[in-house]
Amino acid sequence: MARSLLFWFGIVLLVGACLFPILWMLNLSLKPNELAQAWPPVFFFFEPTFEHYPTAWRSANLGPLLLNSVIVAIGSTILVLLVSVPAAYSFARYETSRGHLLFMILSTRMMPAAAIVVPYYLIFRQFGLLNTHMGVILAHAFFNFSFCTFVLYGFFKEIDPNIEYSAMIDGYSRPEIFRRIIFPLLKPPIAVVTSFSLMFSWNEFLFAFVLTRTDASRTVTAGIEQFWTMTGIQWGPMSAAALIAIAPMLVFSIYLQKYIVRGLTFGAVKR
Amino acid sequence: MQARSSYPSVAPGAAAPARPRGRLSRMIENDATFKWLLLVPALLFMLALVVYPTVFAVVTSFQKYILPRPASFVGLDNWRWVLNDVSFWSAFATTLKFVVIAVVIEIVLGTLIALFLNREFRGQTFIRGLCILPLVAAPFATSLAWRHLYNSDYGVINYLFQLVGLPRVEFLADSSIALFSVIAIDVWQWTPLVIFVVFAALRGLPKEPFEAAKIDGASAWFTFRRLTLPMIKPVLLIVAMLRMVEAFRVYDILYGTTRGGPGTSTETINWLIFREGFQYFDLGRATAMSVLVLLIVLVLTNLLFQQLIKAIRES
Numbered sequence: 001m002a003r004s005l006l007f008w009f010g011i012v013l014l015v016g017a018c019l020f021p022i023l024w025m026l027n028l029s030l031k032p033n034e035l036a037q038a039w040p041p042v043f044f045f046f047e048p049t050f051e052h053y054p055t056a057w058r059s060a061n062l063g064p065l066l067l068n069s070v071i072v073a074i075g076s077t078i079l080v081l082l083v084s085v086p087a088a089y090s091f092a093r094y095e096t097s098r099g100h101l102l103f104m105i106l107s108t109r110m111m112p113a114a115a116i117v118v119p120y121y122l123i124f125r126q127f128g129l130l131n132t133h134m135g136v137i138l139a140h141a142f143f144n145f146s147f148c149t150f151v152l153y154g155f156f157k158e159i160d161p162n163i164e165y166s167a168m169i170d171g172y173s174r175p176e177i178f179r180r181i182i183f184p185l186l187k188p189p190i191a192v193v194t195s196f197s198l199m200f201s202w203n204e205f206l207f208a209f210v211l212t213r214t215d216a217s218r219t220v221t222a223g224i225e226q227f228w229t230m231t232g233i234q235w236g237p238m239s240a241a242a243l244i245a246i247a248p249m250l251v252f253s254i255y256l257q258k259y260i261v262r263g264l265t266f267g268a269v270k271r
Numbered sequence: 272m273q274a275r276s277s278y279p280s281v282a283p284g285a286a287a288p289a290r291p292r293g294r295l296s297r298m299i300e301n302d303a304t305f306k307w308l309l310l311v312p313a314l315l316f317m318l319a320l321v322v323y324p325t326v327f328a329v330v331t332s333f334q335k336y337i338l339p340r341p342a343s344f345v346g347l348d349n350w351r352w353v354l355n356d357v358s359f360w361s362a363f364a365t366t367l368k369f370v371v372i373a374v375v376i377e378i379v380l381g382t383l384i385a386l387f388l389n390r391e392f393r394g395q396t397f398i399r400g401l402c403i404l405p406l407v408a409a410p411f412a413t414s415l416a417w418r419h420l421y422n423s424d425y426g427v428i429n430y431l432f433q434l435v436g437l438p439r440v441e442f443l444a445d446s447s448i449a450l451f452s453v454i455a456i457d458v459w460q461w462t463p464l465v466i467f468v469v470f471a472a473l474r475g476l477p478k479e480p481f482e483a484a485k486i487d488g489a490s491a492w493f494t495f496r497r498l499t500l501p502m503i504k505p506v507l508l509i510v511a512m513l514r515m516v517e518a519f520r521v522y523d524i525l526y527g528t529t530r531g532g533p534g535t536s537t538e539t540i541n542w543l544i545f546r547e548g549f550q551y552f553d554l555g556r557a558t559a560m561s562v563l564v565l566l567i568v569l570v571l572t573n574l575l576f577q578q579l580i581k582a583i584r585e586s
Contacts, residue, residue, distance in 0.1 A: 010387060011398060018402050018463065024427065025416040037425040087313035094306035105313070108321050110572045113520040114541035115561035118548045119324040122331065142320040149313070174299045203409035205523040206541075210549060221409045228415070228527065235419060242412040253407040257400055260407065261467050 028239035036235040052236035060241050061215050065223040071133050072219055073201040076140035080197055084149040092156030102153065109146040117210050124211060133217045139207040144197045155189035195256040196263030202249055220245045332559035338552040349559035358535060359560060362543040369450065369539060370518040373457045378511055380458065381465025389473045405460045414527030417456050446536035449529050453537055456524045465510055472506040505583045512579055519568065540564050
């Protein structure tokens with residue numbers, strides 16, 4: 001009995017620690033301005049206000065920013081899939097370049113973001129890609145490319161090549177084999193790679209911030225930067241905006257939890 | 272041919288389509304050309320987004336290039352400056368300190384929590400589902416909430432400190448503490464990843480050795496030291512490697528909280544390059560730093576990678 005009580009105390013502590021900063025954001029977003037900096041902090045008993053949400057929405061231009069996030073996340077994910085699905089298949093089925101190229105692609109993941117962002121900025125400036133959706137899409141696709149190729153490679157390795165060989169003997173052409181045999185088997189890996197890539201793109205800050213200077217293509221995660229000031233922060237609107245920015249991913253994670261976990265761990269966790 | 276019946280969606284009686292002709296289709300049907308054809312998009316992609324920017328960075332690092340003025344070649348000036356720059360090496364040390372402390376805490380804490388959760392209890396899936404939230408919320412957004420929690424005048428953490436009789440702490444404004452405060456945010460965000468990975472590894476362990484140990488009356492600590500730990504070691508090494516690579520590029524939570532300060536106490540390599548490039552607009556120096564960091568990281572990860580492979584082979 002005492003053991004079980006101790007166990008549940010531990011669970012409460014764990015869940016509390018995980019959730020508290022997010023719940024506190026919610027708390028701040030509903031608190032009247034005069035209570036945001038009260039001492040001692042007010043946890044529960046206050047008259048909630050809903051004025052911060054419309055204020056944040058209007059002042060930060062959140063509608064267009066959210067739309068940008070959707071465009072960039074979907075665009076970069078499609079681009080990554082188009083590039084990494086065939087590449088991963090080639091590596092898995094034919095051992096193309098005996099793993100050297102795959103290792104090279106994997107090692108681009110190790111490149112520190114800041115080391116890439118300066119040349120990207122200069123090149124994108126030259127090609128007129130700053131402040132465009134395409135610019136952010138390319139940058140995010142670069143980050144996800146190595147990961148997606150590697151995870152898909154693992155999946156392709158598990159498909160028995162004999163299925164394809166026998167279909168070939170039966171006279172099916174290569175495009176037919178892909179359409180009828182390979183693609184139906186690809187649903188789970190595509191789900192893993194897609195959910196990871198969407199989430200990464202939605203949450204990414206540095207590139208989305210540096211490569212955009214206007215609201216025309218800035219994503220919502222980078223857009224809430226405008227609330228950061230040295231002093232006199234508007235805690236209410238800022239928390240409301242931050243919550244709006246993370247809410248889609250929180251909801252998303254409820255449905256796609258196992259894919260996200262598998263993605264975050266480079267496919268190491270298989271459940 | 273037994274395998275016939277296992278074709279997923281090729282109906283047995285369906286007429287096989289005639290093989291198309293033409294140069295492209297012949298390349299598709301031939302393995303030797305097909306495997307490279309599949310790689311064309313990836314190679315173009317690498318060329319445009321990896322090779323070209325890297326070459327561009329190397330070239331720019333030999334130029335004096337301060338926006339908005341045009342670039343001019345200056346030889347090794349930027350490199351000499353960066354290699355002798357105290358702030359570069361101190362930022363490098365700060366980054367290493369950040370990475371090592373954060374990753375060690377995350378691995379130990381994550382493993383302990385995974386061991387703690389490794390049992391059957393009511394609502395277990397739901398509770399584990401809640402633990403994933405720090406991982407999926409944008410770190411920049413949550414760091415804004417942390418800034419409020421850490422405040423020395425009205426922050427909740429100082430309030431909790433006061434309740435248990437601890438003194439008031441300037442979490443983000445005290446230069447000897449700020450780095451640890453930022454590390455704590457990283458730990459909050461990433462420990463769930465370690466929990467998930469280790470938890471999955473624990474669930475996949477064989478049952479027999481543990482039952483045998485129980486019958487022999489082995490203590491919990493002995494079982495962990497001699498059985499569990501060696502068996503999950505490869506997984507721990509992989510997740511440590513993943514975390515190190517990611518922690519090296521910490522940026523968002525710095526931008527949301529300390530912005531490199533107070534002084535330069537939380538200035539990491541990422542932060543320094545950003546400052547040089549996008550606040551001073553000295554792109555020559557910024558790219559020289561970038562190339563140097565790239566080289567250092569490649570060497571370090573290569574060493575780590577070899578150690579990792581060696582360790583996994585041994586266990």
